[in-house]
Amino acid sequence: MKVLIVDDEELTREGIRMSIPWENLGITEVYMAEDGEEGLKKALELLPDIILADVRMPRMDGITMAFEIRKSWKQCRFIFVSGYCDKEYLKSAIQLSAVNYIEKPVEPSEIVDALKKSILQLEEEKRRMAIEEEYRTHFKGVLEEIPEEDLVPVSWQSSMHMADKIEHYIQENFADINLSLTQLADAFELTKQYMCWLFKKEKNETINQCIIRTRLKWAKEYMRRNPFVKIKNVAAKAGFADSSYFIKIYKKYEQVTPADYLRECNENRPEAKI
Incomplete structure (x- = not known):
């Protein structure tokens, strides 16, 4: 599993990288970017599973970057970090279905909890996709005339139970x-x-x-x-x-x-x- 850390403060980036037990969480690759533009470029190149991003950065802020990434890479999960209590940013984070919105100074335990939640969502998504594929294979030929949206209803996507x-x-x-x-x-x-x-x-x-x-x-x-x-x-x-x-x-x-x-x-x- 891959994580991309996007923050314009080097101390914050390194602090997060050094303080999180990545391997214990099953995360094998950790990448970093120093602003939204570099984060966007690396995200589209690396296709990370989770993006941990600061909200306010030069050249391109974290929310704008996330919306751009979502146009091409919808499977990733976002965790936003900010030193500002900004309701408008929070609304955007909700619109992006962000896993969490963490205020600075960041506590490693908060990041770990958000990462665990992200990983759980990703695992459930993979299981759902596997079930969908098995379902289509099982009924191959029978389902050809059924509309795509009726094969696996949207309501299933909201729950894996x-x-x-x-x-x-x-x-x-x-x-x-x-x-x-x-x-x-x-x-x-x-x-x-x-x-x-x-x-x-x-x-x-x-x-x-x-x-x-x-x-x-x-x-x-x-x-x-x-x-x-x-x-x-x-x-x-x-x-x-x-x-x-x-x-x-x-x-x-x-x-x-x-x-x-x-x-x-x-x-x-x-x-x-x-």
């Missing part, structure tokens, strides 16, 4: 009898095809299997705690629209009927043994 989020949504909404692939796809702004592929890849089960497993797990615990409950009520509370289907599915997964399980729970009650 979409499968976990989908599973959590199911756990929170399993009792909804209308819970479906369509509802989930709409909730997460994903195409059903991509959502199902991604979930199966990450969780080793289909979304429908996850829904059923979650509902049955809840139903079993509910019956254990309430051994005199009516089966149709359990089915309804667990999100099954039909009690006959609930009985069928429960027997398939648990090897016993809900009625048999309720009977067993009732017989095992402490008061039932007295």
Whole structure:
């Protein structure tokens, strides 16, 4: 991983270079530039992963440099350093999706934290791109008529834990009898095809299997705690629209009927043994 330090103060540049444990962070190459123009030239030549830049510099300031770099090299992450509390610069840094905006005098620990955050974002981006490529390869030929923007929705780019989020949504909404692939796809702004592929890849089960497993797990615990409950009520509370289907599915997964399980729970009650 490569880092470019851009600062017009030599003491600051050298201080940062000497005080950061680069190798421990997995950073193998550290370059320096003394102003925005040199920083722009080196950035386009070296394509660094992270750029640590002063905001105010002669010839070209750090924000202008960053906007110019972004026109050609969008993958890098920016960390800005400034000795001035300037709201306009801060707004620009936000617009550039800067990882951090650090005020001078700089504390090495602040830079280390910002570098760690940048590295995490870069690793997530690489993983996302790998998943996108695998997805396109997996559905090669099938996806030719689907618009590019629908292949991997923008919402996926904001989170690398979409499968976990989908599973959590199911756990929170399993009792909804209308819970479906369509509802989930709409909730997460994903195409059903991509959502199902991604979930199966990450969780080793289909979304429908996850829904059923979650509902049955809840139903079993509910019956254990309430051994005199009516089966149709359990089915309804667990999100099954039909009690006959609930009985069928429960027997398939648990090897016993809900009625048999309720009977067993009732017989095992402490008061039932007295």
